[in-house]
Amino acid sequence: MSSPLFDGIIAHRVTTPRLTANVLARTATGDGSEVPVVFIHGNVSSSLFYQPTMLALPAGVRALAIDLRGFGDSQTLPVDATRGVRDFSDDVASVLETLGVERAHLVGWSMGGGVVMQLMLDYPELAATVTLEAPVSPYGFGGTAGAEGRRLDADGAGTGGGGANPDFVARLEAADTTDESPTSPRSVYRTAYVRDAARVPHEDVWVESMLTTATGLDNYPGDSMPTDAWPGFAAGRRGVLNTMTPNNFDTSGIVELARKPPVLWIHGIEDAIVSDASYFDLNFLGQVGVIPGWPGEGVAPAQPMVTQTRAVLESYRAAGGKITELIMEDCGHAPHLDQAAGFDEALAAHIGAA
Numbered sequence: 001m002s003s004p005l006f007d008g009i010i011a012h013r014v015t016t017p018r019l020t021a022n023v024l025a026r027t028a029t030g031d032g033s034e035v036p037v038v039f040i041h042g043n044v045s046s047s048l049f050y051q052p053t054m055l056a057l058p059a060g061v062r063a064l065a066i067d068l069r070g071f072g073d074s075q076t077l078p079v080d081a082t083r084g085v086r087d088f089s090d091d092v093a094s095v096l097e098t099l100g101v102e103r104a105h106l107v108g109w110s111m112g113g114g115v116v117m118q119l120m121l122d123y124p125e126l127a128a129t130v131t132l133e134a135p136v137s138p139y140g141f142g143g144t145a146g147a148e149g150r151r152l153d154a155d156g157a158g159t160g161g162g163g164a165n166p167d168f169v170a171r172l173e174a175a176d177t178t179d180e181s182p183t184s185p186r187s188v189y190r191t192a193y194v195r196d197a198a199r200v201p202h203e204d205v206w207v208e209s210m211l212t213t214a215t216g217l218d219n220y221p222g223d224s225m226p227t228d229a230w231p232g233f234a235a236g237r238r239g240v241l242n243t244m245t246p247n248n249f250d251t252s253g254i255v256e257l258a259r260k261p262p263v264l265w266i267h268g269i270e271d272a273i274v275s276d277a278s279y280f281d282l283n284f285l286g287q288v289g290v291i292p293g294w295p296g297e298g299v300a301p302a303q304p305m306v307t308q309t310r311a312v313l314e315s316y317r318a319a320g321g322k323i324t325e326l327i328m329e330d331c332g333h334a335p336h337l338d339q340a341a342g343f344d345e346a347l348a349a350h351i352g353a354a
Helices: 047-056 086-098 109-120 166-173 184-195 203-209 252-256 282-287 305-318 338-354
Strands: 009-015 020-026 037-040 063-066 104-109 127-133 224-226 233-235 264-268 323-328
Touching: 009 047, 009 086, 009 109, 009 184, 009 264, 020 047, 020 086, 020 184, 037 047, 047 104, 047 338, 063 086, 063 282, 086 109, 104 109, 104 305, 104 338, 109 127, 109 282, 127 338, 166 184, 233 282, 252 305, 264 305, 305 323
Parallel strands: 037 063, 037 104, 104 127, 127 264, 264 323
Antiparallel strands: 009 020, 020 063, 224 233
């Protein structure tokens, strides 16, 4: 593979009391006084994915992208999932503090959207604006029902580390760059990350980014616990996927923030991952017969992820916040790649209006 860094992007290491993180930056075009735009990537990816978006920002805007622990070129450290995504969000806050960044326009994709919402809660003065790109529901990933995010059970049956495909994990560990299997990282990128991979350039860079994911019980996917409930495992306490289980994650409290930064919510209408009918939600897979033994709608309904996000953001609006929702047609889980021009335009307008 060629170098994963695009012309105009530089990488540097930032050491904080919490970790040594890899940070990408667009070559400086301003005087350093502007409020930076900070990009937080999603699960099984890294900051490399945001390079085109960083380069497309208006001249003079400072762009930074931070690799989360265990992703990209940042230090691999254990993830304590009992803290939800706070290991990640506290890391990001420590990097920004070390860089002298007191306010930023925060952009979070997928799991990174959850990290941004956690930053809103724990560091309420940090966000100048917020952009949530195909974000995890404020009630986590799996194990909840209804627009209100009602938990289905006490232990998060069917959520967390036990839900990862073991062959996909093995292929990450083996740095598999082929498309020989539906569970290879390249195949997963093509079928789940974007709507039409043929029209999105730089596929090798995105696959290389995915392959930086640290695997294991303390990282991706994490551990699991046995349960008598279907499908036989419950949320664990370690690793990436358990940070977003309903036991550990709930950012719906953003509604109560005294200071509410304006929020831009961008999502694709054909997102296979974050959806009201997600092919990564085990309850939905049971409903459509992919996983046998599904106990039925009354016990294990699919999570209405987009409906939940909309409900929380509408409450945020009703409580005085400003919300802009942009639903992108012909678009999957990565609007910044699938519909780059529209995404870039909307982001520039959002941060420019602040």
